[in-house]
Amino acid sequence: MHLKGPERKGFRALILCPTRELAKQTQRECVRLSEGRGLRIHIISKIKKALTQYGSTSSQKFDILITTPNRLCYLLKQDPPAVSLKNIEWLVIDEADKLFETGSRGFREQLDEILKACDGNDRKIAMFSATYTPVVAKWCVHNMKGLVRVTVGQRNAATDLVDQELLFVGNEQGKLLAFRDIVRQGLSPPVLIFVQSKERAQQLFNELIYDGINVDAIHADRTQLQRDNTVKAFREGRIWVLICTELMARGVDFKGVNLVINYDFPPSAISYVHRVGRAGRAGRKGKAITFLLLMIQST
Structure with missing residues (x-):
């Protein structure tokens, strides 16, 4: 304007x-x-x-x-x-x-x-x-002179349109079992899965590709053309589950994401807000499940 x-x-x-x-x-x-x-x-x-x-x-x-x-x-x-x-x-x-x-x-x-x-x-x-x-x-x-701040909703917090769940999974193998259990209960695409690194994204992709799920992964090691094609396929519904790193947590707007899974625990509260914010957009409800390992340190 x-x-x-x-x-x-x-x-x-x-x-x-x-x-x-x-x-x-x-x-x-x-x-x-x-x-x-x-x-x-x-x-x-x-x-x-x-x-x-x-x-x-x-x-x-x-x-x-x-x-x-x-x-x-x-x-x-x-x-x-x-x-x-x-x-x-x-x-x-x-x-x-x-x-x-x-x-x-x-x-x-x-x-x-x-x-x-x-x-x-x-x-x-x-x-x-x-x-x-x-x-x-x-x-x-x-x-910044004449600074004006505009805050929508509660600062540094996820929208209340996202149903947030913390799921204890025990160990690394428990993560994979927990996700497969979610699939058995009935998965409602599109779904985003966040992991902590590109290596982890590729490892999880290699596991899930044999489960008969329309899954793909996006991370920094893939070429720009591969990333563009993956995003396009996810938007068009040809990919149901997209495994990604923090790369996709920032601002990218996928219409109607029903479920966000934090397969790897977010490194910060800020990261968590951005990740789960891929669901619950434009007035739609969504769900976020965060897998949590039970860590016991011996003395």
């Missing part, structure tokens, strides 16, 4: 997402929401093509850029920079608490680079996330 329509100024809005799957979903929604306004929305897909696509003249063809931080930083580090963000009016950071994480799995350093590149006087920042961490809160207070 603020951009109103296209102007030949280059990118005027930038939307950052932690994963390519979420970036593509955001692009689809932007196209729908901007229908009739003529805004030109672009997503960075092929990095080699992008190196020559956003020069001093070609970048004037676009209004909104949607991307992941790593790809954008690669373009900014070229000499001269392969993309200009000087006319950015809106910087939208989706899954803000994830992008503010530090370390090998975080994006904090990349985010700092992007913020410096968006140096226009009219820049506004908007952050979205299902969870609100102290790190993000502190940064917002110190760096």
Whole structure:
């Protein structure tokens, strides 16, 4: 609404997402929401093509850029920079608490680079996330003028539309037995299963593929084409059960997920909220089952 329509100024809005799957979903929604306004929305897909696509003249063809931080930083580090963000009016950071994480799995350093590149006087920042961490809160207070917070529902908590169950399974073998018991009782697809690593995802897939279940796995070791095809098949109902890592816990919206299973216990409360939030969306009810091992330490 603020951009109103296209102007030949280059990118005027930038939307950052932690994963390519979420970036593509955001692009689809932007196209729908901007229908009739003529805004030109672009997503960075092929990095080699992008190196020559956003020069001093070609970048004037676009209004909104949607991307992941790593790809954008690669373009900014070229000499001269392969993309200009000087006319950015809106910087939208989706899954803000994830992008503010530090370390090998975080994006904090990349985010700092992007913020410096968006140096226009009219820049506004908007952050979205299902969870609100102290790190993000502190940064917002110190760096955003006229800060406004909007909270929907209870902060850092799962929606009450999700029926949450904690299931004691005893040991690792008990997890597999518990899932097969759920299948015997009657599985209502689509179902998401979360595990802690790509190795665990592949191991579980190898177990379930022989049970006659339409199952697949998505993780960072699969190619982008494989990941895209898997997501498409899950959306179309050709895959009933999708095994995934934290990759899919952030923002990706699958319509009508009936059941989320935390096969491996979430590493944090924040992770738990995002995982179970794949169910209970858009007013629909859902269920989340978390497997818990009974750990006994001898003295």
